[in-house]
Amino acid sequence: MNNTLKVVVIGAIAALALMALGFAMPRWLLFTATKAVAFGIVALGIVTLMRGGLVSFGQGMYYCVGAYASGQLAARYGVTDAFILLIVGGLGSGLIAAVVAPLVARYRGIFFAMLTMALSMVLYGVLAKINAIGGSDGFNLPKPTFAGFAPQDGASDIALYAVAVATASLCAVLCRLYYDSRPGLIALASRENELRVEYLGASVFAVTARNFIIAGVLAGLGGTINAMALGHVDPFFSYWTTSGEFVFIAILGGYASAIAVFGAALITELVRSFSGSYFPDSWQLLLGIFLLAVIVFLPLGFGSLWARRRVTPPPADEEIRS
Amino acid sequence: MSIPVLEARNLCKAFGAVVAADDISISIEQGARLALIGSNGAGKTTFVNMVTGYLKPNTGTILFEGTDVTGMAPRRITRAGMSRSFQIPQLCEPMTALDNVLVATGIAATGRQSWFRSAHSRADVDAARAILDRFDLVDYADQPVGELPGGVRKLIDIAMALASKPRVLLLDEPTSGVSSDEKFPIMDRVMRALEGESAAAIFVEHDMDIVTRYAERVIAFYAGTVIADDTAQAVLANEDVQRYVTGRKR
Amino acid sequence: MNLALTILIDGVIYASWLFIVALGLTLVFGVLRILNFAHGGLYALGAYSAAVTVGWFTGHGLDGWFTILAMFIAALAVAVIVTPIIERGLLRFFYGRDEVLILLVTYAVFLMLEDITKLIFGVDPYYVFEPRTLLGNVEIGSLFYVGYDLALIGTAIVCGLAVWLGLRRTRIGKVTLAVIAEPEVAATMGVNVSRIHLLAFGLGVFLAALGGALTAPLISVQPGISVSVVIVSFAVVIIGGLGSIPGAAIGALIVGIARSFAVYKVPEAEIFIIYLVMVVVLIFRPEGLFKPIQARRI
Numbered sequence: 001m002n003n004t005l006k007v008v009v010i011g012a013i014a015a016l017a018l019m020a021l022g023f024a025m026p027r028w029l030l031f032t033a034t035k036a037v038a039f040g041i042v043a044l045g046i047v048t049l050m051r052g053g054l055v056s057f058g059q060g061m062y063y064c065v066g067a068y069a070s071g072q073l074a075a076r077y078g079v080t081d082a083f084i085l086l087i088v089g090g091l092g093s094g095l096i097a098a099v100v101a102p103l104v105a106r107y108r109g110i111f112f113a114m115l116t117m118a119l120s121m122v123l124y125g126v127l128a129k130i131n132a133i134g135g136s137d138g139f140n141l142p143k144p145t146f147a148g149f150a151p152q153d154g155a156s157d158i159a160l161y162a163v164a165v166a167t168a169s170l171c172a173v174l175c176r177l178y179y180d181s182r183p184g185l186i187a188l189a190s191r192e193n194e195l196r197v198e199y200l201g202a203s204v205f206a207v208t209a210r211n212f213i214i215a216g217v218l219a220g221l222g223g224t225i226n227a228m229a230l231g232h233v234d235p236f237f238s239y240w241t242t243s244g245e246f247v248f249i250a251i252l253g254g255y256a257s258a259i260a261v262f263g264a265a266l267i268t269e270l271v272r273s274f275s276g277s278y279f280p281d282s283w284q285l286l287l288g289i290f291l292l293a294v295i296v297f298l299p300l301g302f303g304s305l306w307a308r309r310r311v312t313p314p315p316a317d318e319e320i321r322s
Numbered sequence: 323m324s325i326p327v328l329e330a331r332n333l334c335k336a337f338g339a340v341v342a343a344d345d346i347s348i349s350i351e352q353g354a355r356l357a358l359i360g361s362n363g364a365g366k367t368t369f370v371n372m373v374t375g376y377l378k379p380n381t382g383t384i385l386f387e388g389t390d391v392t393g394m395a396p397r398r399i400t401r402a403g404m405s406r407s408f409q410i411p412q413l414c415e416p417m418t419a420l421d422n423v424l425v426a427t428g429i430a431a432t433g434r435q436s437w438f439r440s441a442h443s444r445a446d447v448d449a450a451r452a453i454l455d456r457f458d459l460v461d462y463a464d465q466p467v468g469e470l471p472g473g474v475r476k477l478i479d480i481a482m483a484l485a486s487k488p489r490v491l492l493l494d495e496p497t498s499g500v501s502s503d504e505k506f507p508i509m510d511r512v513m514r515a516l517e518g519e520s521a522a523a524i525f526v527e528h529d530m531d532i533v534t535r536y537a538e539r540v541i542a543f544y545a546g547t548v549i550a551d552d553t554a555q556a557v558l559a560n561e562d563v564q565r566y567v568t569g570r571k572r
Numbered sequence: 573m574n575l576a577l578t579i580l581i582d583g584v585i586y587a588s589w590l591f592i593v594a595l596g597l598t599l600v601f602g603v604l605r606i607l608n609f610a611h612g613g614l615y616a617l618g619a620y621s622a623a624v625t626v627g628w629f630t631g632h633g634l635d636g637w638f639t640i641l642a643m644f645i646a647a648l649a650v651a652v653i654v655t656p657i658i659e660r661g662l663l664r665f666f667y668g669r670d671e672v673l674i675l676l677v678t679y680a681v682f683l684m685l686e687d688i689t690k691l692i693f694g695v696d697p698y699y700v701f702e703p704r705t706l707l708g709n710v711e712i713g714s715l716f717y718v719g720y721d722l723a724l725i726g727t728a729i730v731c732g733l734a735v736w737l738g739l740r741r742t743r744i745g746k747v748t749l750a751v752i753a754e755p756e757v758a759a760t761m762g763v764n765v766s767r768i769h770l771l772a773f774g775l776g777v778f779l780a781a782l783g784g785a786l787t788a789p790l791i792s793v794q795p796g797i798s799v800s801v802v803i804v805s806f807a808v809v810i811i812g813g814l815g816s817i818p819g820a821a822i823g824a825l826i827v828g829i830a831r832s833f834a835v836y837k838v839p840e841a842e843i844f845i846i847y848l849v850m851v852v853v854l855i856f857r858p859e860g861l862f863k864p865i866q867a868r869r870i
Binding site for chain 1: 374395396397400401405406408412413414415416417421422424425426428429430431435436437438439440441442446482483485486
């Protein structure tokens with residue numbers, strides 16, 4: 001089967017299955033799952049960057065921009081349609097990422113991580129001081145509507161969850177196709193050997209800038225979903241610990257897979273919400289041990305558990321490797 | 323007389339007090355088989371690095387097919403039609419040999435690159451395998467290059483440089499670091515792969531057996547200058563070359 | 573004029589505190605190539621240990637100057653106990669790996685330390701004001717400063733000079749410099765590289781903990797103090813150039829004065845001025861002000 005078709009079909013089936021599962025979930029789990037899906041989308045952006053050899057410690061910035069852009073639109077102008085908000089949030093953060101991209105694309109390693117982090121902290125500080133949009137307290141936004149429907153309570157939660165899952169599936173499918181494409185392969189090559197990629201005639205700068213913008217859009221989408229889910233937005237969205245959490249999820253998921261981050265996000269959120277109520281003083285300890293264990297035992301993340309099979313010898317089929 | 327494919331005019335390069343290139347002028351014709359010889363620090367690699375854009379000469383001009391490419395970024399020079407291999411193979415270690423070549427052919431491909439079409443389409447994979455086949459490397463196609471022996475890595479490195487169908491190919495010590503019984507097979511495969519291509523091949527080489535067997539023309543470097551430029555026979559018979567480079571005369 | 577002086581003195585005091593913390597960070601990076609996220613957690617451990625130790629001392633009638641001694645003992649204790657666990661038990665397995673990967677490993681340690689600190693010391697705040705009253709107040713111009721705060725400046729200078737001279741004038745320091753420059757050569761010449769690593773990391777931990785201990789009298793010691801310190805001290809070492817001691821000093825001064833300038837002149841910018849400075853410096857000097865030269869061979 002054609003790779004594109006296969007990825008799209010798997011994505012669609014997964015989306016429908018997860019949406020159906022939403023009807024069976026208790027409300028608290030629905031909320032946690034929605035948040036996890038949103039985090040997963042942001043982490044997918046970091047995964048995309050990781051495939052180009054970089055880790056951003058400042059994705060909170062684009063998460064925050066998406067949440068503020070769509071949140072302001074909802075709170076100030078009464079636009080509550082989830083789809084419009086998602087488009088505005090994604091485009092808004094993508095635009096900011098596009099402005100920042102040429103600035104950060106020539107940095108590598110620790111310097112890239114620190115520069116992106118510093119930028120997100122600047123945004124955090126600025127937002128905390130702008131009282132017109134709530135200062136450090138942030139602001140609340142009204143419940144989302146869905147293409148003219150304004151479902152009540154439980155139904156609204158399910159609808160938002162479904163929108164989150166649909167968005168995530170679309171993102172994962174598009175990312176997977178990109179990873180498998182020629183530009184995706186070249187990005188992966190620049191992770192392994194920049195010098196060689198440049199000497200073959202490609203621009204590592206352009207690869208990085210492109211990945212950075214993609215990551216920005218994804219973070220904005222995640223931020224918009226969480227703004228709608230929480231009904232509240234504040235500058236903490238851009239604080240470095242928020243970004244740290246995204247990195248955490250991305251490392252857990254690993255860069256081999258576009259799906260694993262969502263599992264990683266769900267696990268992280270469940271650990272957090274369970275230990276938050278049962279052992280509030282040790283969930284970070286748990287996360288730390290978890291992160292170490294993954295780095296040591298699964299250096300390519302959860303995704304490598306099944307993605308490894310992708311590199312086994314090719315079948316004699318029309319498409320060599322899917 | 324046609325214009326030379328590559329021409330260096332009066333190249334100078336100094337690193338602090340060390341002069342690595344002192345007024346080097348070289349003209350290379352289409353399809354040349356040229357060896358650059360010289361002891362360590364004589365300026366061969368500096369020359370290659372300047373020509374391929376890794377180093378910018380202090381003064382002087384580099385013309386590729388008549389166009390000034392002095393100080394251009396490596397990727398632009400590659401795009402213009404001049405590529406290189408490396409003394410230490412520059413590969414994407416965890417990726418398979420096939421994927422390494424696919425990266426090279428993918429970058430070399432012109433036209434819009436689809437973001438949604440698999441990089442492993444039948445046609446692309448067949449083309450990449452054909453390149454590996456020209457170097458007798460098909461058996462290694464699906465192994466990560468990090469696990470392959472030195473000679474094979476050298477050849478993959480060269481195969482990647484050839485993927486863009488360059489008109490000038492610079493080989494930086496193609497046989498260094500491989501065993502002596504591997505060096506001729508390696509060079510044979512490289513030369514065979516170059517057959518039918520109009521590419522000029524310029525190789526930096528220490529091994530005089532390789533030079534005499536494969537080079538039609540030899541340029542000898544000493545202390546940043548060219549001390550001889552002629553047929554292999556003539557250069558190796560040159561007294562200065564014997565004194566400063568090959569060490570056959572004391 | 574008075575305002576300028578105020579800004580300067582406040583800035584330098586803040587810079588001194590920052591420098592003590594950042595010195596450890598830059599030293600550890602210089603020797604071990606580790607940008608240690610857990611540095612903030614070690615700082616917090618130092619603050620807590622100092623609070624407890626000072627409390628114990630005063631409870632046993634050892635007040636006054638003994639409380640200063642108590643703070644140093646606390647920082648030393650943290651270094652002696654924690655260093656072998658983190659360095660020998662964990663970090664040494666990652667030497668030579670990708671710097672960002674090691675950053676993530678130390679981020680995991682940071683997360684763990686957050687809760688371990690809570691488990692040991694609880695979540696209620698500690699207060700230790702005693703040491704800060706020892707040196708009384710000092711009048712500069714028409715302004716009054718707490719003597720303890722001014723003494724921080726001296727402490728920072730002493731720490732900086734001690735490490736700087738220690739690296740250049742003592743045998744062990746010179747060996748350390750050799751390990752930084754050529755680890756393989758140093759190892760083949762018989763240098764016990766592991767021991768140098770352990771010592772350097774230990775000194776880094778001590779400086780982090782000392783920074784925390786010296787801060788304890790200024791603040792209420794409670795969960796969360798590590799979070800803000802990590803990033804500020806990262807800013808300092810990145811501005812100065814990773815691994816450079818003079819760089820850390822200059823970075824601390826720039827950050828300290830920029831911050832105190834913001835506090836007095838542009839209070840809106842207080843929270844983010846440090847990061848803004850960091851961004852600006854990185855844009856113009858991509859590897860910080862004092863950049864070590866590294867060439868790639870091909």
